Amino acid sequence: MEATLHSHDGHERILSYNGKLLIFQIRQIKGTPNISERTFLNFFKKKFDAVSQKFIEHAKVEYSFSDTKSEITIVLARCVADSRTQLILPCVLLKTCIKNSSAGKCSLLLFHDSDEVECSLKFRMDIDSVQDLQICDGPTVIWRHNDKLVYISQVSPAVITTSFSLFAINWAGTVNGEEIIILGALKTIFSEGTEITNGFNLDHTLQGTEFIVYSIEKQRTISGSCFLPHAYSSVLRCLQVCMMGKEDDKYRTSVLAASSKQLIWLHNGIPKEVCQLPFENPFKLQVASTSQGDLFIISFTSGDVCAIWKDSFKIAANWQQVQVALVDDFIGKGSDQILLLFKNETSHESGVQSFKLTDCCEINYPTEECNITERKSDDDDLQENRLLTIQALESRLQAGLLSLQELQHHLETKHKVLRSSCEALIDIVQGKETAVPCAEKEGLVSLWDDYECNIFPNISEPIIPSPTTECIVESVWQRVVDDFLVIGIKISKSVYSSLSNICLSLILDQTFGAVSPVIKCHTKELRSVIGPYIESRVVFLTEPTAKKQKVSIPEDSLERPSSVPYEDDLRNTVTAVTNLSSLLALNKTSCVLLLHARRENQTDGIDKSEMLILPCGRISLSTEDVLKGIYTVNISEHCQGSLEDIFAVFSLFLKGSFHIFSPDCTLTSVNIWLLGYMQGEPVRQIPEMICSHKPGGLKGTLLIWNPKTPCEGNLTIFHRNPAVLIQCLHSLKRVLPPTAIMNIVQHEGMDNLTDNLAQSVEEELLSLRSALSTAASEVEKDLTLRYKTKMMPSNTMNYEPDTKEHVQKYRDELQTERKQSMLGVHLTANNSLYRQNVLKLAGIQINSDRIAGKLATLSL
Incomplete structure (x- = not known):
């Protein structure tokens, strides 16, 4: 991003480059009888310091001229790309001419990052007859002379005057960093009898202007309507090409144009947004990519500047008496800011004093605090408090680092245990021998009762249910409902009553690369899902005559029959639901079904529980089976299906x-x-x-x-x-x-109790925070009133002479009370308020404990 300081004497220019201010100044030293007159070009780099909120000088370069008889002025300064290295460098165009003459030589100087100054171009040019002077990448200098396009670059060091006539040069730039194009206005004249388009003949002469694009390298022209319509050629004041590309010999553009009173946003030559400008006669457009969005910066000839948001196309801010507006990342935040240098405050001798650095949102320099002189405090207690605060923060930081290291160690142990457990589980399913690592070696404590027996039986191909499995699981079935696979098992009635914490898991029979061997599923016990609602149903045979109404279908059709054939199936069925798409992605899937439960045994009158992990069998599923609808359940017709179909629907x-x-x-x-x-x-x-x-x-x-x-x-x-x-x-x-x-x-099921417990704990935390806030507010209010009473003069106080001892005694008392209040000696809450908060909090905690007790009972 760059901007030029408009100076009438041509002795100073300012640019922004990589977040720094570049100030170019021409300085002349008058000669003496012994020393001839000398001319220097001073080059300053200034960097913004957020602490002092000032621009501090970063570097200084002085370039001297050997010619002492000519007058040297700065014509133009910009930041352009060097065609040799493709690096963007600041450059300055200087005019050297004999005093009181407009004709002379021009020099283009490049300033490298190493503070080396290079003279890139030298040519002759009459500045007074030059129009629309611009510097492009290369560097290339372009201007108009007698309505002819003239340019010079490093590729062609001689000045080239084309036969291409232009009424105005509106913009010059590069496409994809290679081709230099010029967008200008061309005068058009249509004489009488000229056929324009579609066979339409003019019966008189028309004159006007239209936009045209000219390529310097290819020396060809095309219509400029892809940038903006020709109708804007007569009212256009300035424009900025925000985006430009070329596809299939067609330009894709995004252009910001300004007339005398309007700002227009165009895309591929079509106007998209229009905004009324607060001032007239704009001469420069810039785009700032801030942290809150893009801003359009418009500078006016009157010295006014305004910023407009790109998203809403509404004015964000206005500024007046601005000498120059610069856009760059001056504070190193990663987004652009706007630097406004106000008039008569931009010379290097006085420094950059009057300025404003902002992004129209979060960043605003200088702040009000910057204008207030810093005062030194003589209060030793304040300095001591600062030291204690820093020490406390250091202690908290060290404790936090230790906690972080412990968490990282626990996380590594967790990953290690999970990885070894998964490997052991896969080996068990595939019938391989495995050794589960001991928990004590990992520094872990088992949450279950330890026992020596092997609860993981070996599984061979194919899986044959053991006698223990056969006496526990009676049948296994599977159904496809919508996008889900439902697998159900019926547990023996004699065993089900002694089981708790029942759940099912699916394990792939073989590995599939990156696919997890354990399939995520959700288990449901149907006796807790629908059992209570059917068992509690009661049908009343008679009703009072005055209230009984006639229905078209007799109510006895809803009565429960004396024999319930489905009761055992409903009580003893457990289902597992998993997503079908992950299984169909494997085309053909074979899974092993494992039953997890805790069984209560009575031995010698002492209750003991043991964990069971038993294979229930294997299920297979393929995409062809799903397409044929072998296991598919039609939800709209499930009332006429089998019990398994109804149970599958209930699970979803x-x-x-x-x-x-x-x-x-x-x-x-x-x-x-x-x-x-x-x-x-x-x-x-x-x-x-x-x-x-x-x-x-x-x-x-x-x-x-x-x-x-x-x-x-x-x-x-x-x-x-x-x-x-x-x-x-x-x-x-x-x-x-x-x-x-x-x-x-x-x-009060497992899911409902979990939600209720979370809600109760949250209510407990909110109540505790409210109680602490109320107590602190009351204590602060009481302390304030106490100090106000202390400081108020009392009419009943006996008069004592203002002796030095009396004043010193009163000062010591105030200092003692101040230290006590800071240490929190007087921070005590009211008894009634404390009891009220404790009773309220205790009631909520009792409710939380009650829910937690019920939840623990269901989990056993």
Whole structure:
């Protein structure tokens, strides 16, 4: 990014380069009888210091001229790319001419990072007749002379005057760092009888301008409409090409253009955004990539500058009396800032005094604190507090580093144990011998009861269930529901009652490269999912005559039969749900099913528990089986399927239970809603359950209605997603009596208790924080009142002469109380407030302990 300081005398220019200020000054030393007149070009580098909030001189270079009879001035300064190294370097165009004459020689100087000054070009040029002078990459100097395009570069050191006529040079730059192109305005004249386009003939003469693009290397021209429409050629004041590329001989551009009163954002020649400018006559556009987004910086001839956000195209800030606006990363943050140098404050002798460095958001220099002189404090206690604070922070830092090292050690141990355990598990499934590392060698303590027996039986190919497995697991089945695979096992009735913490895991029968051998799955026990809702269902045979309503379908169709053939299957079935897509990616999959459980044994009247990890069998699945629908369950027709189909659907559906109470009317409308609006039909295998056949999203929804009294009951809904549940409740609310009350029933299962415990602990933390904040506020208020009372003069105080001893005594008392307050001697809370906070916190902690106790009971 660069910007030029506009100076009338031509003796000073300022650029920004790599986050530094570059100041170029022409300095002349008048001659004496013994010493001739000398001219120097001073080159200063200044770097911004955020601490002092000033620009500090970083380097200085002095370049002298041997010609003592000519006047040397700075014409232009810019940062361009050197074609030899492709490095961006600052360069200065100097004019050397005889005094009081416009004709003379021009020199282009390059300033390298090593502070070496190189004279890149020398040529003759009449500055007074030059128009639209610009410096491009190369470096290449381009200008207009008598409406002809003229340029000179390192490739062609001689001045070249083309036959190409231009009315104005609006922009010059490079495409892909190679081809130099010029965007200019060309005068067009259409005489009478000229055919323009589509056979349209002019009957008179037209004059105007249009944009045109000229390539110096290829010496060809194309239309400039890809940059901006020709209609802007008469009103354009300045433009900035933000993005330019070339594809298939077509330019892809993003251009920022400004007229006298408007800023236009164009993409491929099409206007996208327009913003009204706060001032008139802009002459320079810049783009700043700040941390909060891109900013367009517009400089005006009146000395005003404004910034506009690119995203919203709204004005961010305005500044006045600005001599120059620079865009660069001056503080080394990684994003651009805007440096505004105000008028009459930019000379090197006085330094850069009046400036503003900002990004229109977070960064603003100089700050107000910078203008306030720093005062030295004579308070020894304040210095001591600073020292103690630093020591405490150092101690906390050391403790934090030690904790971090311990955590890293624990993490390494965890990875090591997990890796060895996975390897051992894979070896066991494949029937290989393995040695599980002892926990004591890793410095770990087992959370389970240690026992010497081998709980991992060897598995051979193929897996043959052992007698122990056969007496525990009766059957294994699998189903495909939507995008999930459901695997179920039926455990023996005699064994199930002694098992707890039952879960299933799937292990790939063979490794598949980077695929994990353990498949992630979710286990559900159906006796806890739907068992309580079916077992608690009660059907009332009679109702009061005044309240009984007639329904189209008799209620005895909902009654539970005396014999329940599915009860054993429902009580003793455990399912595992896993994502189907990960298995189908392997085309053909074979998995081993492992059963994990804790079994309670009674030996000599002492309860003992042991962990069981038993292989239940193997399942296989292929993409062809899924495409043929061998294991697929149709959710909309699951009410007529087998028990396994219904159990698979239960494993995937969400569950919601609601308590309904009607103090004034009976709830016969619930049965009407089930069998009427929901078009319910009893499930063939489980008649207590109603399956909805209503077309749409409600189809396949399962419902259980458990009336406790004619006016009270529980409704359980098994649904696909929350949207279906909302539809059900919305339709039910319309048929319920107006006075009916519906509440959500939270069952104390493992998942619900976990959520309740987390909520209770969070409430405990918030209550503790609120109590501490309230106590601190009360103590601070009390301390403030106490000091105000102490400092107020008392009318009843006896008069004592203002002796030196009395003043010293009063000063010592104040100093003692100040030290005590700082040490926290008086920071005590009110008794009633303390008791209130303790009782509130104790109540929340008792609730947390109660939930944690229930959760621990279920986990055993």
